Amino acid sequence: MAPKQLHLVRHAHGYHNLCIENHQLLDPLLTPQGEQQCVTLSKEMKEAALSIDCIVASPSRRALYTALLTFGDVLNSQPNLRIIALPELQETAALPCxxxxxxxxxLREFEGKPIDFSRLDQDWNNKLSGPFEPLVDLIQARAQKARKFLQSRPENDVAVVTHGALLHFITEDWAGCLAGCGTGWKNCELRTYNFDMSSKDAITNATILELPEPFRRRSHDLQPLSADEQLELREVAQRTWAAEGYLVIPAAILLGSHAGALPDAALNLDKVATTFTTSPIRHYDERSTAPAVKSLM
Incomplete structure (x- = not known):
């Protein structure tokens, strides 16, 4: 039985979000602003009476500290609960950050903290070869693998702390994907989803759907993109991110069925124009300074 709800969170503001030069920092920590974002989100979740009974996070330090700070009260109230560090939730790029x-x-840095590292091996952070290379097909595969892991959980309310670009692959929702530096998610933003159990294909894919009311508030009553528009926007995003060095599109995909010119004419530009910018380079994370999530249930 799949969890009743998934609460997906982008990590809080990190030092790599300050400027593009800081992308050279190895596994950067949270800034004081990021730590405060966690405190704010924790209060909002408590006010919304969310009953988290499972926490899963990327093994990157900014995600782990986001989980520890945001869900500290949850962890204190459930002494046997551990944050599950899941390697499939790490960010897409091979940048040092x-x-x-x-x-x-x-293991040394987080000794004594309630984190389960048992799913990590010595190659979990290898971005040069293997399943975590920044190849778009591998990213899609591990995003699905992460969804299937979450789908298999027996708990009711699962919190997931991960990264901005990967969240578009996990949710298969590309609206807003180019609004910031490699993502449309704000730092420490939370969105709530259910697993789609409406068809065999949806169950096999472990498809997730954002709850309608939080989506409506977050999107200011915009209509969701259609399936075709999502696919077209995904291609725009992936080609843009490839040009910016965040991922690699294998030649086989470039030469495949989506090889030609970008299908701009097919996009409903009135609907998606406000969801992304075509600026080729963003020197800082424009979404990082936004306030904490306002789309709780």
Whole structure:
């Protein structure tokens, strides 16, 4: 039985969000602003009476500290609860800021903290070869693998702390994807989803759907993009991110069925114009300074 709800959170503001030069920092920590974002989100979740009974996070330090700070009260109230560090939830790129610390360093830094590192091996942070290379097909595969892991959880309310670009692959929702530096998610933003159990294909894919009312408030009553528009916007985003060095599109995909010119004419530009910008380079994370999530249930 799949969890009743998934509460997806982008990590709080980190030092790599301050400027593009800081993308060279290895596995950066949260800024004081990011720590305060966690405190704010924790209060909002408490006010919304969310009953979290499982926490899963990227093994990157900014995600782990976001989970520890945001869900501190949850962890204190459930002494046996551990944050599950899931390697499939790490960010898409091979930039230094998106490469995690070796397992032995994580174990040393987080000794005594309620974190389960048992799903990590010595190669979990290898972005040069293997399943975590920044190849778009591998990213899609591990995003689905992460959804299937979450789908298999027996708990009711699962919180997931991960990264901005990967969240578009996990949710398969590309609205707003180019509004910031590699993502449309604000730092420490929370969105709530259910698993789609309406068809065999949806169950097999572990498809998730955002709850309608939080989506309506967050999107200011915009209509959701259609399936075709999502696919077209996904292609725009992936090509843009590839040009900016966040991921790699294999030649086989470029030469495949989506090879030609971008289908701009097919996009409903009135609907998606406010969801992304075509600026080729963003020197800081425009979404990072936004206030904490306002789309709780």
């Amino acid at each position: 998106d490469v995690g610390l070796p397992l032995e360093e994580l």
